[in-house]
Amino acid sequence: MSNTNEPLIQIGEVSRRDALRSIALAVTVVAGGQMKLEAAQQVHAHAREEKKSTGSYKRKLFTEHEFNTLGRLAELIVPADSVSGSARDAGAPEFIDLLASQNEDLGAIFTGGISWLDAEMRHRHSVPFLDAKAEQQTAMLDLLVDAEKTDRERALKGMTYESSEHYKDFQAYGIYAPSDLGPGVVFFDWARKMTVDAFYTSEIGIKDVDFRGNGSISKYEVPKEVIDYALKHSPFAG
Amino acid sequence: MLDPAKEFKEHMWPYEVDHRGAEEGGAAYFGKGKSFGYFTTTSGGWQLDGEPYTVGEGSEFQWFRSRIIGGRTNHYGRMSFRFSDYDFKPYDRDGLGTNWPISYQDIAPYYAKAEAFIGVTGSKEGIRSAPDGVFHEPPPPKAHEILIKKACERMGIPCIPNRRAVITRELNGRPPCHYCGQCGRGCLTASNYSSSQVQIFPAMKTGKLKIVDMAMAREVLTDRNGKVVGVSYIDKRTREEKHIRCRAVILSASACESARILLNSKSKSFPNGVANGSGVVGRFLMDTVGFGLSGHVPALEGLPHYDTDGFGGAHLYMPWWLWEKHNQIGFPRGYHIEIGGGYGMPGIGSFNRQARKFGYGKSLKEGVRKEYGTHVGFAGRGEMIPNNHSYCEIDPKVVDKWGIPVLRFHFKWTDYEWKQARHMERTFAEIIETMGGKVIGLSAAERERDGISVPGTIIHEVGTVRMGSDPRTSAVNGFCQAHEAKNLFVCDGGPFVSNPDKNPTLTINALTWRSCDYLAEEMRKGNV
Secondary structure, eight states: OOOTTSOSOOOOOGGGHHHHHHHHTTOOBOGGGOBOHHHHHHHHHHHHHHHHHHSSOOOSSSOHHHHHHHHHHHHHHSOOOSSOOOTTTTTHHHHHHHHHHTOHHHHHHHHHHHHHHHHHHHHHHSSOGGGSOHHHHHHHHHHHHHHHHHHHHHHHHTSGGGGSGGGTTOOOOSOOOOOTTHHHHHHHHHHHHHHHHHHHTSHHHHHHTTOOOSOOOSSOOOOHHHHHHHHHTSTTOO | OOOHHHHOOTTOOGGGSTTTTSOGGGGGGGTOSOTTOTTSOSOOBSSBTTBOOEEOTTOOOOOOBOOSTTGGGGTSOOBOOOOOGGGGOHHHHHSOSOOOSSOHHHHHHHHHHHHHHHOOBOOOOOBTTBOOOSOBOOOOOOHHHHHHHHHHHHHTOOOEEOOBSBOSSOBTTBOOOOOOSOGGGOOTTOOBOOIIIIIIHHHHHTTOOOOOOSEEEEEEEEOTTSOEEEEEEEETTTTEEEEEEOSOEEEOSOHHHHHHHHHHOOOSSOTTOTTOTTSOTTOSOBOOEEEEEEEEOGGGTTOOOOOOOTTSSOSEEBOOOOTTOHHHHSSSSOEEEEEEESOOOOOTTTTHHHHHHHOSTHHHHHHHHHHTTOEEEEEEEEOOOOOTTOEEEEEEEEEOTTSOEEEEEEOOOOHHHHHHHHHHHHHHHHHHHHTTOEEEEETTHHHHTTSSOOTTTTSOOBOTTOBOSOTTTOSBOTTSBBTTOTTEEEOSSTTOSSOOSSOTHHHHHHHHHHHHHHHHHHHHHTOO
């Protein structure tokens, strides 16, 4: 985000005005239209939210606040980097909104989860998740991820395979009994898995992992350099 | 009726549908999506609306049914292995189960005909457990498979080109495989085998085959003298009961469904159901023993990416190799090993593991890139011994929405199967570790948490209309012809006497061809 070549914000869309108003006072504008990094990050985020929510996609279930919160989570879960855009760019909030609008249970997981997250953030920082500072947001996610790991380790202790030496790196996929952050762990698990799915099933994500298949070819061959590389790095080298 | 051009989702990208494959309301996230995923070919499911089955107390069994032309061959794995000579005489080798009334020599010519007609890849290997056949050229192994083969060489396990019902040269107007790896979605060019595209549709073109679709068979009809005269069925469109009169009836409804029809075909002449004077119909139900393990292989990290789709399954597999060592390994019968790995097309759930492992953010995104394509999976497919606790029968209290009494399943794995699954586990772990990798989990944790597949879930259920030479202990003879009715045949997995570790479809094709030749000759002679 410190890349100064990237336009941090482009002014001009009237529809974005309301979204920007809430943070305008916090923004220190310097010569040349650049802002302090932290403020810029938030403006950047809000600008994107605005673009999505007023773009061709029409929100179906979530309020603007909920939708934008999912957008921010999407940016945190799969952030943009030098290779590709973020899960928000890949349409994660739209994906979740669409499916949640078709399924009451799924809808409740997200509306309830976002509300829990906001309440937790208000207790800690007096602002909802979306309005918290970036480091406050990531601190919250770190807490949830740590709680999840602790729960998982506890749950795995009772599994059939725990006693076998082969399973020391075992990673099962399921929902585990939560700590007092339990609702957040469960919600974040949903937000993350659907965000990750939305990203990697998008054109952006498929390109990001450099998937080369889904083709139509007359003769199947494996490049020699690939075989050489695999053998060279394996116990069968030399 | 199945229309491949309209229904097959071959070559579709996940982003071409708004739900990306998670289906409406995210059904896939709740375990309510289409079996094997949204993009797989039109098929059935573990549960069908209005057509239940029940499971006896203390048993577990899952039954996959496809109510569509071509049935489960539309989506199956297309592994096509001949039984070995010893597979037909299991009792002679270990005193367990029962010998088949036919031998390898009886069926070998029909294996050759079936392979030549449907198209099967493979190579000449001369391995007793995996007899060679009539093969199309197999595609070359992928990078992870080369490492697996090296590991197997160290361990003394044969690792050979896979034998799948996919063609790699033109066959009867079917173009060769174009290596998109999406056999499970249904192949628009019919370059893989399904009975719909390779047998039924071409047969319809002859004008000599009439298909009555949306028809739910109720029972085989017999006349006062006990002669089979036709089949009654429910027209699903109108719920009317109709019947077809015919000279011969061939049931190919799948092993359990055929048993169900026979058991429901009761009359004065056949109080236990037609062809069931022996009482064996429904008994000797077998599935394949399944167990899977996956591993992370560091040698595959940083590999230059390439297209690993191939011909829609692993390009190598490991046939059973310890057929002379049963005294040492402590269990009878064997298994083969199927391989997974490569850079699969990303889909719903593809990166669940990394999401959990890396948390979120930069580390997640980089972790996915680093681990993508670095996992290998092994699935054991082994032979169970038929036992008295594993069978299906008519549930005395339940009918489906067509008014047809449903099946109730009973099933138990025994010590033989559990020991085999533990041998699979040790073997797969050793292969992974020999490759310099680490075991990271069960390949299908949901189903195999207990260390062996849930009965029925390998979808190789066979044995319920057993063949034999003695009418007192079998329902059909070696030609799959009912002992009690010369014009009644069962041509599916029902007549299997044992369930070797060779996936059943190729053998069903061969047995059926043999039965049809026999039936044609019997009809010509006026015996049927």
